[in-house]
Amino acid sequence: MKTVQDKFIGTVLGGALGDAIGKCVEEVVEDQVYEFYGGRVEGFVQPHPSSPAYGQLPEETSDETTPVRILMESLTEKKALDVRDYLERLIDWYRNETTHRYPDPILLASLEILSRGENPSSYGIVSSSVEGVLRSVVMGLFHYYNPDLAAEGAKVVSLLTHRSEAVLDGASVLGACIAYLVLEEFDLRFLDERVAFLNTLKRYTSKSSHRKVIEEVQRLIHEGADLDTAIYRLGNGSFVFEALPLSLFIFLSNIENPMEGFWWGVNSYGSFGGDTDSIGFLVGSMIGAYFGAEVFPAHLIEDLENASYYEDLAKRLYDITEKMIIRR
Numbered sequence: 001m002k003t004v005q006d007k008f009i010g011t012v013l014g015g016a017l018g019d020a021i022g023k024c025v026e027e028v029v030e031d032q033v034y035e036f037y038g039g040r041v042e043g044f045v046q047p048h049p050s051s052p053a054y055g056q057l058p059e060e061t062s063d064e065t066t067p068v069r070i071l072m073e074s075l076t077e078k079k080a081l082d083v084r085d086y087l088e089r090l091i092d093w094y095r096n097e098t099t100h101r102y103p104d105p106i107l108l109a110s111l112e113i114l115s116r117g118e119n120p121s122s123y124g125i126v127s128s129s130v131e132g133v134l135r136s137v138v139m140g141l142f143h144y145y146n147p148d149l150a151a152e153g154a155k156v157v158s159l160l161t162h163r164s165e166a167v168l169d170g171a172s173v174l175g176a177c178i179a180y181l182v183l184e185e186f187d188l189r190f191l192d193e194r195v196a197f198l199n200t201l202k203r204y205t206s207k208s209s210h211r212k213v214i215e216e217v218q219r220l221i222h223e224g225a226d227l228d229t230a231i232y233r234l235g236n237g238s239f240v241f242e243a244l245p246l247s248l249f250i251f252l253s254n255i256e257n258p259m260e261g262f263w264w265g266v267n268s269y270g271s272f273g274g275d276t277d278s279i280g281f282l283v284g285s286m287i288g289a290y291f292g293a294e295v296f297p298a299h300l301i302e303d304l305e306n307a308s309y310y311e312d313l314a315k316r317l318y319d320i321t322e323k324m325i326i327r328r
Contacts, residue, residue, distance in 0.1 A: 002292035004182060004318065005314075005315060006293050006294065007182045007290070007292050007293075008141050008182075008314040008315070008317060008318040008321075009288070009292070009311050009318075010287070010291060010293035010296070011141055011178060011182070011288040011289040012068075012072070012141075012311070012314040013284075013307060013311065014285050014287050014288030014293075015134070015282075015284050015285035016065050016281075016307075017262075017280075017284050017300055018262065018265055018277070018279075018281045018284030018285070019062055019065045019278075019284075020058070020059060020060060020061045020062075020065075021041060021044060021280060022266040022277040022281065023047060023052075023053040023060075023061070023062040023280075024046065024047040024048060024051055024053060025041055025048055025051060025267065026053060026062075026269075026273075026274075027269075027274070027275075027276075028048045028050050028276075029271060029272060030269055030271055032050060033048065033267070033269060036048055036049075041266060041267055042263055044300075044303055046058055053277070056101060059303050059304055059305045060101070061101075061304075061305060061306075062101050062277050063100060063101045063102060063103035064131060064278055066093065066101070066103070067107070067135045068134055068135050068138055069310070070086065070089045070090055071135050071138045071157060072313045072314075073089065073313065074086040074089055075138065075142060075317060075320065076317055081139075081142070081156070081157070086157065086160070087160060090161070091111055094107075095115070104132075106125065106127040106131070106132070106161070106162060107131060107161050107162070110125055110127075110161035110162070111161065113125065114160075114161070120163065127163065128240050128241075129162060129167075129239070130170065130238050130239065130240045130242075130243040130244060130278045130282075131278060132161060132162025132170075132171070132240070133154070133158050133167055133171040133240055133244070134174075134278065134281055135154075136154035136172075136174040136175040137174060137178050137282075137285045139154040139156075139157060139175045139178075140154065140174065140175045140176070140177065140178025140179045140182070140289070141179075141289075141318075141321065142317065142320075142321055144178070144182040144183060144321065145179075145183075145321075145325055147176040147183075148176070150176055150178065151171075151175045151204050154171040154176075155168055155171045158170075165206065165210075166210070166240040167240055169204070169205040169207055169240075169241075170241065170244050172204040173201050173205060173210075173244065174282070176201060176204045177201055177286065178285065178286070180200065180201075181286060181289035181290040182289050186200075188252065188255045188290065189256070191221070194221060195218055195221075197252075198214055198215075198217060198248070201214060201248075209241075213234065213241045213245045214245060216233060216245070217234070217245050217248050217252075220233065220234070220249055221249065224253075225249075225253075227250070227264050227268065227270075228271075230249045230250070231246065231268065231270040231274065232270075234246045236268050236275065237274060243275050243279050246268060246279060247282035250264045250265050250279070250283050251265075251283055251286040251287060251290075258287045258291050259295065259296075261287060262280075262283060262284060262287055262296075265280045265282070266279075266280035293311075
């Protein structure tokens with residue numbers, strides 16, 4: 001039987017796996033993927049020449065995972081959310097350009113301003129990029145016992161560098177989502193429970209347009225839609241309310257076969273290319289949070305860059321969280 005610790009490990013490893021594999025086909029169209037690889041990607045491969053990740057090793061994560069890792073390092077060392085410490089760690093990483101792996105330009109711009117002690121909002125930096133909310137997964141774990149608190153923490157760490165209503169709502173939804181999946185408050189084998197889960201997540205949005213996108217996910221699931229249809233109706237770009245709803249659709253449409261859902265996520269390029277590393281990260285995290293680490297094939301985890309370090313971070317985060325719960 002999977003434990004909460006297994007779910008922590010699964011969330012962290014699943015996100016890193018989705019990023020590492022998905023990066024190889026980011027912004028590459030389906031025809032080019034099939035021509036280059038002979039079919040959809042189902043494992044670690046050399047990044048496609050048209051991918052921003054071209055030149056990286058197959059098993060390496062991109063900088064989608066980096067702010068997530070840094071947040072876990074801060075939480076496990078400080079044993080609490082210390083925003084100043086997290087920011088200082090991000091700035092240290094920003095200044096060490098040799099470690100960068102095509103990071104989000106908005107993240108770099110925000111950190112440049114923050115490194116000078118300025119407020120990014122004063123410079124009009126606004127972003128609705130999904131890269132800004134991926135770190136919300138960590139807050140979903142850290143406060144898994146209270147999804148409302150997970151949502152609030154997710155907003156704090158995301159709005160630090162990415163500011164928009166879409167990031168505000170997306171971070172809140174993702175933080176709560178991970179917490180609910182770890183808790184298993186919904187039996188997602190059943191359609192009505194999947195609908196109830198999405199209805200619950202809608203409560204974490206402030207804008208009606210964002211709620212409507214989640215309602216579109218519900219309609220697609222009711223219809224039994226395929227991946228191409230979902231990409232056409234939801235989108236698969238870097239906008240928070242494209243990548244996040246599509247990831248929810250992929251995860252919930254493959255509850256009976258979660259690894260098929262994982263392959264949908266990392267191959268979510270469609271006919272025009274897509275943000276496959278972010279979507280892969282999100283789908284992998286959701287799968288790991290609900291099913292635990294054992295759902296992922298051992299050979300993938302063994303080959304993933306820094307897998308043992310991610311597992312150790314997840315275990316330490318779990319231990320700190322459990323001690324925090326006892327103190328409460």
